[in-house]
Amino acid sequence: MTTDILIIGSGGAGLSAALRAKELGADVIVATKTLPTNANTCMAQGGFNASSSEDIQIHIDDTLRSSRGLGSSIMIDLMCKSSKTSLDWLINLGVPFSLDENGDFANRFMGGSTNKRTYYAEDYTGLKILQGLYDECLKNDIKFQTNRYLLNLIADEETKEVSGATFLDIGSGNIEEIRAKSVIVATGGYSGVYHGFTTNGFGSSGDGIAATVRAGGIASDLEFVQFHPTALKKSSILISEAARGEGGYLVNSDGIRFVDELLPRDEVSRAISNELNQNKEVFLDVRHLGSEKLSHLLPQELKLCKIHENIDMANDLIPIKSVAHYTMGGIEVDQKLQVSGLKGCFAVGECSNAHIHGANRLGGNSLLEIISMGLAAGENAVNYESKNVLKDNSQLSKDKAFINAIYSNFTNQINFYEKREFLGKILYHNAGVIRNDTGLKGVLAALRQMQREFTFMGISDKSKEFNTNLIDFIEFGNALEVAEMLLVGALHRNESRGSHFREDFPGLNDTFKSHSIFWKEDGVLCAQFKDVK
Amino acid sequence: MKITIKRFDRRKEPQSIDMNYPIFEGLTLLENFIKIKTTIDPTLVFNGICRSGVCGSCSVMVNGKTTLACSYKPKDGDHIEPLNYHEVKRDLIVDKSKAHSTLETSRAAIHGDVIVENFLKVTVQSDCILCDSCFASCPVMAVNENFLGPFALSRVYKYTTIGSDSKTSIDAIQQNGVWDCTLCGECTLACPQGIDPKMDIMNLRSRSVQSGYMDPNMQNMNFGLDFTQGF
Numbered sequence: 001m002t003t004d005i006l007i008i009g010s011g012g013a014g015l016s017a018a019l020r021a022k023e024l025g026a027d028v029i030v031a032t033k034t035l036p037t038n039a040n041t042c043m044a045q046g047g048f049n050a051s052s053s054e055d056i057q058i059h060i061d062d063t064l065r066s067s068r069g070l071g072s073s074i075m076i077d078l079m080c081k082s083s084k085t086s087l088d089w090l091i092n093l094g095v096p097f098s099l100d101e102n103g104d105f106a107n108r109f110m111g112g113s114t115n116k117r118t119y120y121a122e123d124y125t126g127l128k129i130l131q132g133l134y135d136e137c138l139k140n141d142i143k144f145q146t147n148r149y150l151l152n153l154i155a156d157e158e159t160k161e162v163s164g165a166t167f168l169d170i171g172s173g174n175i176e177e178i179r180a181k182s183v184i185v186a187t188g189g190y191s192g193v194y195h196g197f198t199t200n201g202f203g204s205s206g207d208g209i210a211a212t213v214r215a216g217g218i219a220s221d222l223e224f225v226q227f228h229p230t231a232l233k234k235s236s237i238l239i240s241e242a243a244r245g246e247g248g249y250l251v252n253s254d255g256i257r258f259v260d261e262l263l264p265r266d267e268v269s270r271a272i273s274n275e276l277n278q279n280k281e282v283f284l285d286v287r288h289l290g291s292e293k294l295s296h297l298l299p300q301e302l303k304l305c306k307i308h309e310n311i312d313m314a315n316d317l318i319p320i321k322s323v324a325h326y327t328m329g330g331i332e333v334d335q336k337l338q339v340s341g342l343k344g345c346f347a348v349g350e351c352s353n354a355h356i357h358g359a360n361r362l363g364g365n366s367l368l369e370i371i372s373m374g375l376a377a378g379e380n381a382v383n384y385e386s387k388n389v390l391k392d393n394s395q396l397s398k399d400k401a402f403i404n405a406i407y408s409n410f411t412n413q414i415n416f417y418e419k420r421e422f423l424g425k426i427l428y429h430n431a432g433v434i435r436n437d438t439g440l441k442g443v444l445a446a447l448r449q450m451q452r453e454f455t456f457m458g459i460s461d462k463s464k465e466f467n468t469n470l471i472d473f474i475e476f477g478n479a480l481e482v483a484e485m486l487l488v489g490a491l492h493r494n495e496s497r498g499s500h501f502r503e504d505f506p507g508l509n510d511t512f513k514s515h516s517i518f519w520k521e522d523g524v525l526c527a528q529f530k531d532v533k
Numbered sequence: 534m535k536i537t538i539k540r541f542d543r544r545k546e547p548q549s550i551d552m553n554y555p556i557f558e559g560l561t562l563l564e565n566f567i568k569i570k571t572t573i574d575p576t577l578v579f580n581g582i583c584r585s586g587v588c589g590s591c592s593v594m595v596n597g598k599t600t601l602a603c604s605y606k607p608k609d610g611d612h613i614e615p616l617n618y619h620e621v622k623r624d625l626i627v628d629k630s631k632a633h634s635t636l637e638t639s640r641a642a643i644h645g646d647v648i649v650e651n652f653l654k655v656t657v658q659s660d661c662i663l664c665d666s667c668f669a670s671c672p673v674m675a676v677n678e679n680f681l682g683p684f685a686l687s688r689v690y691k692y693t694t695i696g697s698d699s700k701t702s703i704d705a706i707q708q709n710g711v712w713d714c715t716l717c718g719e720c721t722l723a724c725p726q727g728i729d730p731k732m733d734i735m736n737l738r739s740r741s742v743q744s745g746y747m748d749p750n751m752q753n754m755n756f757g758l759d760f761t762q763g764f
Contacts, residue, residue, distance in 0.1 A: 034582065034590065035629060037663055042587045094643035094695050096652035096659050103650060121659070127587050128659045135688065139642035146630070171622065201582035235564075237585050304585055307561060307604055417571035460575040463544070466623040469575040 002390070003029040003143075005381050006164055006180035008150050008208060011039030012126070012367065013349025014186035015133035016374025017381070018142050021184075024382045029178060030137070031148040031167060033203065033471070037134050040188055040201055040350070041370065044126025045240050045300070046110060047118035048097075048371070049364035050087035056080050058114050063365060066112050066264075067358020068498040069513045070221065070532060074335060075355050079365075079372050086372040087119055095132040097121045110363035111241065112264050118364035123240065123300055126367060145178065147171045149471055150207050151399045153183065153215040155342060160216055161387055162345035166399045170471060173464030175400045181386035182344045184377050185212060189327035189350035191225065192475075193483040194432070195424030198324040199231050199238040205475040206482035208351045212331045213481065218340040219518045220353045220530075221329035222482065223489030226361055226499050227433045228325035229268040230284050235308040236323045239301050241265075241363065243286055246297050251317070253281040266360055266433075266499045269322035273433040276321060283317035290314065322433055326350065326366060328357040328499065329489070332517065336380045337373060341519060344386050348377035355515075355532075359498025406470065410458030419450050419457065420476050427483060431490050436504045440491040447487065451480055488527050489516040534558065536565070536607050538577070539614040541621050556607050563591050563602035566625075579625040586725060589662035592616055592669070593625050599666035599723045616665055618674040632668045635681045640705040641688035645698030658691040658733065660726040667720035667730055679709045683720035683730035686711065690733035693740060703737070703744045711737045712749050 005021045007014045010032035018028045030036065051059035059080045064071045091097060091105075097119050100106040110118045121128040137144075147170040154164040154177060164179035187208025191198040198204065213219050229250075230239040244250070244261040250268070251257055252275045259271035272282050286294060291314035294302055298313070305313045331347035332340040333354050339345045348354075349370045356369055426446060430439030454477065461469035493516060495509035496502050514529040534556040541549045557568045563581040570577050581591035584603045591602040594614040607613075619627035667683035674680055689706055693699035711734055720730040738748070 034580070035633075035663075038580075038582050038588045038590045040583070042662070043583050043585065091649070092643070092647055094647055094692055096655055096695065099649070099652055122656060124587070124660055127662065131659065131661060131663070135636065135642040135692075138637045139640070201584065201588060203582060234559075235584065300585070300587075303604070307606070310559075417575075421571075463542070463576070463623075465544070466578050466626050468578045469570070 001029070001176070002179040003027045004181050005029075005184065005378070006031065006178050007184045007186060008165060009039070009186035009188060009349070009351070010036040010144070011186065011188055011349060012041040012130055012133060012370035013374040013377070014184070015130070015137055016371050017184050017186060017348060017378035018137055019133065019140060020375045020378030021382050022140050022142055024379060026382045029143045029145055029180070031145040031150070031165070031178060033147070033149045033170070033207070035146050036137070036144055037130050039130060040204060041130045042127040043199070043201065043238070044367050045123045046242070047108065047120035047125050047364050048087060048090070048129070048367040049110070049117050049362070050083040050119055050368065051080055051117050052084065055115050055117055059083065059117060062113050063356065063362050066360050066362040068360060068508070069510070070355065070358030070497070070515065072355035078376070079356055079369060082372040083368050086368060086375065089375070090129060090132065090371065093132045093136050095121060095129050111262060112362050113364070123242070123298070129367065129371070149474065150187065150211055151175065152211050152395050153345065154179070154393050154395045155215040156391060156393065159343065159387065160341065161343045162215065163386065163391065163393070165211070166396050168403065170466060170468075173467060175396065175403055177396045179390060182346065182381040182384045184381050185331060185339070185345065185347040185351055186349045186374070186377070187351045189330070190222075190479070190482045190486070191324040191327055193424070193479045193486065194324040194428050195420050197236055197424055197428035197432070199228055199236060200324070203475060205479045206351070207475065207478045208347070209331055210478035210481040212339055212342070212345070212347065213485070213518060213520055215342060216519070217342045217345065218332040219330060219485055220332040220515045221489065222327070222485040222518065223493055223500050223516060224328035224359050224498060225324050225486070226265060226326040226328065227269040227322045229265055229272055229322045230320045231323040232304070232308050233319035233321050237304050237308050238325070239284060239304070239318065239320065240298065243284060243298055243301060247289060248284050248286040251283050251285050264360070266501070269433045270501055272320070272322045277434070282320055284320050285317055286313055287315060287317075323428070324432070326361055328359065328361055329353050329486070337377045338380065344384055346377045346381050348373050359500060406458060406473065407462060409455070411456050412458035412460060414453055414457045416457040416473055416476050420479070423447065423450065423479070423483065431487055433501065435490055435500070435502050437491065440487055444484070444487045444491065447480060447484055451484070454480070484525055485518040485527070488518070488525065492516065492527065492529070534609045536611045536613055538625070539612070540577070540624050541615070542623055556609065560606070561603055562595070562600070562605045562607045562613070565607055566602060578623050587662055589664035592664040592666050594669070599669050601664060601666070601725050604725065616669040618669050618671070619665065629665055632665050632682065633663065635685035636688065638705065639681050639685040639689050639710065640702045641685055641692055643692050643696045644701040645696050648695050648697060651695045655691040655694050657726070657728050658687050661687065661728060662726060664725065666723040666725060670719040670723035672717060672719060673713055673715060677709060677713055680713050681706060681710045683734070686714070686737060687728055687730040687733045690737055693737070699740060700744060703741055703746070706737065707741065707746055711741055
């Protein structure tokens with residue numbers, strides 16, 4: 001199968017890129033491991049930042065400040081200046097953003113923002129955007145390849161030119177390639193490495209990041225993971241920031257408020273972790289808001305508390321913890337969103353590190369990024385002049401051999417599901433909100449042991465068709481690769497910056513005002529720090 | 534405390550069997566599936582991503598009723614099956630491509646300019662998560678597999694309300710569309726997002742009439758009168 005532009009991932013970034021590339025006349029295929037719209041974008045509630053002309057510079061400054069020295073003013077400038085046109089583009093697709101009583105588009109404050117600029121569509125902003133993008137894709141005859149699990153990018157070993165990717169067709173079990181003049185990786189973040197301790201949906205295993213690094217690309221800043229302060233204690237289901245924005249309290253098991261609830265997410269998360277580390281429980285208390293107000297303001301949360309914790313938030317305290325929510329690090333890209341170390345390959349959205357969020361992300365900027373940068377990625381990919389798309393490449397046969405080996409040679413003497421759960425737990429407790437040298441080294445040693453044991457893990461289900469046991473296993477393999485980079489970055493960044501907090505180095509140290517850079521040489525992970533441009 | 538899951542594998546003989554599994558109490562049905570897969574039987578296959586009722590991937594039939602597995606706590610004796618009116622691929626995984634192709638057939642997207650002041654009228658319709666619960670509950674599917682079904686028609690209602698060109702979609706929903714619905718309301722009961730496709734279809738009938746279409750059932754009706762006789 002061949003096309004002009006291959007887009008991997010069908011969340012907001014992938015679909016925006018697809019629409020722009022198609023509009024510019026390119027033939028587009030969107031490959032997704034699930035169905036279009038089954039992406040984390042649908043879970044984004046808060047809103048979409050768009051700045052008026054008077055507000056653009058302040059929006060840029062807010063984003064830069066939040067990035068704690070690791071944001072690129074050029075990229076942030078680009079995003080903020082296109083924010084209003086991106087919002088208008090969505091509105092013109094029929095995404096019904098909420099209106100205020102005057103019939104103007106309603107906006108609200110988000111933590112860390114100087115001005116009101118976050119536009120929302122009820123508490124379903126991401127869902128409505130994603131469904132709207134999908135409808136527009138169908139209208140424009142964009143081709144989807146569903147149930148296609150990304151195995152590897154097809155990159156020329158000499159020139160590093162990317163001419164497609166290999167996929168496992170989950171439905172048939174066949175391994176196939178899709179060739180393209182350029183490729184856009186839009187596969188989402190890696191919060192899923194914290195298995196059991198993330199607000200993200202299943203499958204947020206950093207597949208695209210791992211594949212890019214295997215192909216010779218570079219990843220960066222993976223140690224920066226945003227932890228959301230308020231997720232349900234048992235299930236890690238997100239309780240929106242709006243709960244605190246509307247006046248909810250955080251209390252510990254002594255009934256005492258221990259932090260200003262409206263501080264930035266990383267500070268609130270640290271305060272919560274401190275309480276939990278003292279063996280106290282932490283609760284979100286919204287009882288004083290009253291059931292009528294709650295059903296109007298937080299209808300999704302009301303339902304989720306009932307199902308997952310069996311509590312009524314109007315009458316009960318909500319037991320919570322902070323869990324992995326958004327990953328700032330990812331595939332290192334240049335100002336054209338082209339992947340560093342590769343040619344003809346672009347990355348966009350949460351899987352990428354476009355140096356927009358830096359060490360911490362401003363609320364409302366993630367939906368903005370996937371749309372404005374998604375459109376830019378589509379355009380840049382179309383403008384890329386490829387050299388030789390159909391040049392022979394051995395990736396497909398290598399990947400067939402790998403999958404065959406999993407079926408035939410991997411012994412399955414160790415249950416990888418147990419390891420996945422264990423890894424999530426030790427990552428959360430030692431490479432989570434609060435980190436230190438000893439803990440990080442311990443997890444890294446445990447993780448490298450799992451990498452050594454990988455061929456003793458494997459699959460029990462030997463079917464070819466819809467083998468989700470196999471998919472879970474390959475995802476776990478990717479998670480091991482991505483988590484290794486996260487740990488190496490966290491271990492060597494001997495300072496605290498944004499979301500990365502080291503209790504043994506609690507201060508900001510500008511020796512580390514730099515990006516951690518990761519790549520592979522002969523399959524071995526290499527890392528260094530690179531100055532901020 | 535047990536649930537029964539209807540397993541299906543076209544490569545096995547028999548292709549379909551009912552299997553009993555223990556209930557992991559306090560967990561949702563989706564979490565139960567995951568516990569079964571990771572601790573009892575890794576060959577059980579199902580879909581499920583967001584765990585919080587917005588991705589639409591985990592809908593199944595529980596005791597004959599469409600249910601989002603992530604939003605339901607199983608009870609003793611529950612019988613779990615894949616969605617109705619979808620081709621079953623394996624266990625609880627169905628092929629949704631045919632159902633979702635109704636979005637293309639019905640031209641459910643914005644046509645013309647947007648009418649912003651009407652956004653408030655489609656707040657609920659735009660909450661659709663494409664879980665196919667309405668489609669799998671629609672009895673018309675049993676007699677007309679080409680019926681566009683509820684979610685596509687609700688989307689058409691949404692886009693014809695907020696788009697200046699409603700003709701493109703209205704033209705597309707005359708065949709196997711608005712007039713084929715029996716207005717039984719099963720879709721409205723099934724929707725986990727509180728969308729009312731039945732009402733949207735009734736409104737689309739009015740819009741169709743305003744666009745010059747007629748109810749074909751009326752055209753075909755014979756009232757037993759033949760006005761040609763006696764003249």
